[in-house]
Amino acid sequence: xxxxxxxxxxxxxxxxxxxxxxxxxxxxxxxxxxxxxxxxxxxxxxxxxxxxxxxxxxxxxx
Numbered sequence: 283x284x285x286x287x288x289x290x291x292x293x294x295x296x297x298x299x300x301x302x303x304x305x306x307x308x309x310x311x312x313x314x315x316x317x318x319x320x321x322x323x324x325x326x327x328x329x330x331x332x333x334x335x336x337x338x339x340x341x342x343x344x
Contacts, residue, residue, distance in 0.1 A: 285310040307340050
């Protein structure tokens, strides 16, 4: 959600248009990967699985 909000704000306030919809997914995966180090070990594994599922569902290379 945070990635969508930031992308929306960039469009509205900075007139910045994303090049492709996949760019939002890449930003989201990057954001999740960056912040997963704050999670417990159990939740880190769950987050890695979720990131992998997102990438697979969107047809992105892991």
